Amino acid sequence: MILRKRHRILVYGATGRQGTFWTREMINYGANVVGAVHPRKAGITHLGVPVYASATDMTSAFDVALMFVPPLSVKDAVIDACSAEPRLIVCLAEHIPSHDVMEMLAIANTYKVRLAGPNTAGIVTPGESFAGIMPAFNNRIFTPGSIGVISRSGSLGALACLNLTREGLGQSSFFGIGGDPIIGTTMREALELFDHDSRTSLIVLCGEIGGSSEEEAAEYAATMHKPVVAFVAGHAAPVGKKMGHAGAIINPNQGSYTSKYRHLEEAGVAVAKVPSELPHLVSSALPAHQPP
Amino acid sequence: MNFEEWVAKPLLADFGIKIPRGHVADNAACVKKQFQGPSVIKAQVPTGARGKAGGIKFASDASEAFEMAKNILAMSIDGHQVSRVLVEPHIDIRQELYVAILNDRTYRCPILLFSSSGGIDIEDTATNGIHSMASVHVNILEGLTLEMALSVLQGTILAKRHHHEVANNLVSLYQAYRSLDAELLEVNPLVISQDDEIIALDCKFTLDDSALKRQDWLSQQGSLDPLTELESEAQQAGLRLIEMDGNVGILANGAGLTMTTMDAVMHYGGQAANFLEIGGDAYTKAEKALIILLKHPHIKSLLVNFCGAFARTDVMTRGVVKAWKSLCPEIPIFFSIHGTGEEEAIDLVRDELGLDPFDSMDEAVLAAIEAARRGGEA
Numbered sequence: 291m292i293l294r295k296r297h298r299i300l301v302y303g304a305t306g307r308q309g310t311f312w313t314r315e316m317i318n319y320g321a322n323v324v325g326a327v328h329p330r331k332a333g334i335t336h337l338g339v340p341v342y343a344s345a346t347d348m349t350s351a352f353d354v355a356l357m358f359v360p361p362l363s364v365k366d367a368v369i370d371a372c373s374a375e376p377r378l379i380v381c382l383a384e385h386i387p388s389h390d391v392m393e394m395l396a397i398a399n400t401y402k403v404r405l406a407g408p409n410t411a412g413i414v415t416p417g418e419s420f421a422g423i424m425p426a427f428n429n430r431i432f433t434p435g436s437i438g439v440i441s442r443s444g445s446l447g448a449l450a451c452l453n454l455t456r457e458g459l460g461q462s463s464f465f466g467i468g469g470d471p472i473i474g475t476t477m478r479e480a481l482e483l484f485d486h487d488s489r490t491s492l493i494v495l496c497g498e499i500g501g502s503s504e505e506e507a508a509e510y511a512a513t514m515h516k517p518v519v520a521f522v523a524g525h526a527a528p529v530g531k532k533m534g535h536a537g538a539i540i541n542p543n544q545g546s547y548t549s550k551y552r553h554l555e556e557a558g559v560a561v562a563k564v565p566s567e568l569p570h571l572v573s574s575a576l577p578a579h580q581p582p
Numbered sequence: 583m584n585f586e587e588w589v590a591k592p593l594l595a596d597f598g599i600k601i602p603r604g605h606v607a608d609n610a611a612c613v614k615k616q617f618q619g620p621s622v623i624k625a626q627v628p629t630g631a632r633g634k635a636g637g638i639k640f641a642s643d644a645s646e647a648f649e650m651a652k653n654i655l656a657m658s659i660d661g662h663q664v665s666r667v668l669v670e671p672h673i674d675i676r677q678e679l680y681v682a683i684l685n686d687r688t689y690r691c692p693i694l695l696f697s698s699s700g701g702i703d704i705e706d707t708a709t710n711g712i713h714s715m716a717s718v719h720v721n722i723l724e725g726l727t728l729e730m731a732l733s734v735l736q737g738t739i740l741a742k743r744h745h746h747e748v749a750n751n752l753v754s755l756y757q758a759y760r761s762l763d764a765e766l767l768e769v770n771p772l773v774i775s776q777d778d779e780i781i782a783l784d785c786k787f788t789l790d791d792s793a794l795k796r797q798d799w800l801s802q803q804g805s806l807d808p809l810t811e812l813e814s815e816a817q818q819a820g821l822r823l824i825e826m827d828g829n830v831g832i833l834a835n836g837a838g839l840t841m842t843t844m845d846a847v848m849h850y851g852g853q854a855a856n857f858l859e860i861g862g863d864a865y866t867k868a869e870k871a872l873i874i875l876l877k878h879p880h881i882k883s884l885l886v887n888f889c890g891a892f893a894r895t896d897v898m899t900r901g902v903v904k905a906w907k908s909l910c911p912e913i914p915i916f917f918s919i920h921g922t923g924e925e926e927a928i929d930l931v932r933d934e935l936g937l938d939p940f941d942s943m944d945e946a947v948l949a950a951i952e953a954a955r956r957g958g959e960a
Contacts (some may be wrong), residue, residue: 293828308892312892320954348583356625360686361792361795362795362796365704374813382743384792384862385791385792385795386792386794387763387790387792387796388685388765388790388792388793389685389760389763389790390691391690392685392690392691392722393722394866395691396688396691396721396722396723397723400723406673410927411891412960418677420646423891423892424891425891425921425922428921428922430920431920431921441838442838443836443837443838443839444621444837444838444891444892444895445834445835445836445837445838445839445840445861445889445890445891446841446842447838448839448889448890448891448921449839449920449922449943452889452920452921458763461741466893469837469838471685472685472690473688473690496838498837498838499697499841501688502687503687506688507641510896510921521842523838523841523842523845524841524845525776525845525849526841526844526845526847526848526854527857528605528826529654531821531857532791532822533824533837533840533857534822534836534837534838534840534841534857534859534861535838536791536792537687538838538841558834563845563849564845564846564849565842565846565945566942566944567944569777573881
């Protein structure tokens with residue numbers, strides 16, 4: 291599922307400082323925020339929406355749960371949200387213990403709920419809705435169109451969209467998969483989502499060193515009809531150092547830039563050397579009869 | 583966070599796994615004095631491949647132990663100076679096994695690896711590839727049961743009479759892995775002694791850094807990464823800095839954008855002096871970050887690249903401007919600013935520093951490389 295305007299969003303932790311700032315931005319943008327959750331603030335109205343103690347107190351359904359919750363509390367919030375069986379949970383927090391993440395994913399899996407993140411900047415569908423901490427409202431960065439963008443990093447994702455928008459290449463959606471080693475929606479799964487999305491004609495992957503998600507995505511990309519273009523960050527990164535993201539580390543036998551670059555190229559994915567090359571590669575790969 | 587063997591092994595003992603009764607020494611005289619019979623002397627460093635590096639030796643008498651301890655204590659393995667040795671009684675080994683439990687990034691659950699031929703030749707096997715290993719993925723909500731552990735041992739070259747005891751050890755190891763928030767818990771070798779005892783002769787333990795907050799006691803016991811002076815200063819300020827050899831200083835927000843900025847510097851023929859990220863919650867620390875970065879001796883030009891989402895560019899830029907005006911460094915600075923708060927940020931740079939941020943990252947990168955090449959003259 292890629293976020294649409296009609297999707298109802300429940301925001302956990304919307305009453306905090308950052309939660310308030312970003313929930314307000316989301317509402318102003320047109321996101322369909324239907325409620326907020328805070329265990330001790332039930333009954334009040336915040337930013338014009340009702341606050342509940344738990345998802346189970348809601349009388350109406352919701353499609354997306356967005357988590358502005360501190361790392362060690364996220365697991366409980368995810369369990370709470372899962373019980374209402376939304377379609378998607380977006381998990382923003384960084385530094386959630388990996389064992390908690392694996393538990394969250396196993397639970398979400400039993401409820402057939404998709405999880406995005408953790409350590410994601412969220413999801414943006416330009417002109418419609420967004421859930422997270424991306425500058426969706428900045429029309430120099432995001433503009434509606436047919437390019438699907440997937441990124442492990444929020445800041446790099448924003449830069450990629452900026453480069454596309456500058457050349458008139460709008461986005462169907464931006465999907466932040468997150469910078470953690472263990473995440474709910476992998477790059478390959480996000481690629482499948484965009485592959486099946488009728489509004490998307492081409493997908494831009496923004497990968498980075500560490501793990502094997504780009505290699506796995508490349509395997510899927512080789513089977514796709516829609517073109518895929520990529521950029522992989524970390525070519526200049528030293529071996530064995532965590533580059534800011536918990537997941538961005540080159541081990542002696544896994545996660546190198548070269549491996550990712552090679553796998554993507556072999557799968558027929560054009561790989562940009564710098565993000566500013568993306569628009570040109572995208573324009574060349576776009577089917578001629580489908581103007582962006 | 584990694585742990586040396588002498589810290590990690592007693593953690594296993596807490597879960598009922600047998601370990602040798604050893605002692606730690608930081609000088610050879612102490613090893614000689616406490617010598618009680620044939621022993622193994624092991625360098626204590628948070629890295630694999632100690633055996634191959636000559637950091638593990640067998641001593642049959644006290645004077646041999648003294649010489650070996652002296653040699654090992656003078657070694658540096660993988661960049662880690664050996665400051666301690668672990669001395670353990672020699673154990674007669676019937677069979678060496680390999681066991682590890684780690685987070686599987688692809689399957690997103692714990693995976694148990696087992697081999698009936700452990701020992702020095704498969705040091706680092708868990709990270710090197712797992713073919714030739716028996717393995718099982720564990721549903722984290724159910725845990726590793728004795729039945730699952732027994733099934734892993736089926737078909738391996740391990741005498742039937744040991745299966746139950748080894749499986750019990752696997753279950754204990756899994757409990758340790760879960761309680762300790764381990765990213766990796768590896769025992770190589772887990773041995774069957776001539777007396778048919780199952781004993782953990784080594785242990786490699788990596789704690790998930792994201793769990794440090796709830797593993798408070800453990801976080802005091804781990805090995806610290808070898809950091810430069812500036813890197814530790816940054817760490818104390820809650821910032822991730824990695825010093826590199828180049829001369830273009832980089833300040834950017836977010837891990838992905840910071841790496842990309844370094845890549846762009848390399849792509850256009852320059853060399854980055856550092857990785858320094860002020861994204862996420864650290865976006866309010868731009869001033870502190872810049873003060874630390876400007877102590878880097880090789881920086882000839884500074885590149886500030888912001889593409890703000892959560893990290894507001896106005897807040898970060900205010901920090902940069904403040905640090906810049908108070909320190910008045912004699913190197914040129916180049917900006918590229920986009921994203922949340924950009925209008926205000928760009929105005930700040932124009933009004934306070936009299937500079938125009940570049941319209942694209944590439945232009946800023948090229949200008950910073952060129953300035954660094956000229957030796958830091960604007």
